[in-house]
Amino acid sequence: MRGLKDKIIVVTGGAQGIGKATAVRLNEEGAIVVVADRNVEGANQTAAQLGGRTIAVSLDVSSRESWKDAVTQIVDRLGRIDGLVNNAGVTRDRSLLKMTDEEWNTVIDIHLRGAWLGCQTVIPHMTAQGGAIVNISSDARWGAFGQSNYSAAKSGLVGLTRTIVIEHSKHKIRVNAVAPGPVLTPMVEAVPEEVRKGWLTNIPLRREAQPEEVASVIAFLLSDDASYVTGQIVGINGGSII
Template identity: 70%
Template structure:
């Protein structure tokens, strides 16, 4: 894809799932990938896979809900790699319970990681992108943004992320920074595969393609949105769901 080679892009939640697949795909495209995760060993494992394939990557530990952590990571990245050209806000968690059983901690954890984390990521990395003359951000929303049983916290965060994406896109288009989101449906990630098989089969009844997505299929769209091939795309939400939300 055009315009990715030699860019420096941070991917949060890079230790597994969509984050790992995205980091690997960007490495294939010649990106210098910053594999960021609270699980440093997992981030290192992803970075090592990129290096083994001939790419360039570093691993950093991050707590996406912490401003201090974001500042430390961006400081390290700019010192070691010279700047920041892009960001993938992928790190996420679920704390599923029905409304009447959900605790304050369930709500706060899901909203902080899934919404506050990307907000901090955008706010702290954008000045670095401005210094490079522009950049691109991709946020990870979800089909759950439409609402899902037992996910009032997660659904609220993922729909809020759409508003964040569009607002930041409007505010920073003048700085040549594009901001988009992808909204995956059911993806074969560790988080999803931990759900009982009979429940996952039930989900497939609403998916015309009758299968889960591979993480690599999400990664390909993210790479496109970060690339110059998407140079006139900003403020958009791309559904990657096998037709479940047409």
């Protein structure tokens, strides 16, 4: 893909799942990848696996101070930031009437507040040279049983993505989101087998996505091959939403 070589790209939640697959793909394309995760051991392992110029930083995406510290480290060490992938995520599933404040707040704070803080903190370092941001939404943004917190967060990311396009296209900053269906990550693999089988009945391709399939779309959106693509929500769902 054009334009990824030597670009400095931060991937949150980069220790596993979609984040790790994205870090691997970007590294293959010649980018300088920053693996950012509160799981510091996992982030270091991913960085060591990729080798070369990849670095790891500790980051709690729900904390403004953690974002400030991480971005300061990155800019001091590498000089700039060209791309950001807001991927960090968790689930705390429970039906609406049984969901606790902690379960609601944890999911909203990591998915939605985390991406908001990330964009607030990183964009000032992109305005001089431009950049690209990819947020990770989900098919669940349309609503999913037991996921009022997750669905609200993923829907909110759509509004956040499009608002940043309106406000910062003048700085040559592109912002898009990907909206995967079920992806074979540790988070999905923890879901009961009978639930996962139910998903497949609504997916024409009759399988879950591999993390690498999502990572390839993220890499495209960050690349110069997508230089006229912004404000889009790209479904990666095997045809479950047409």
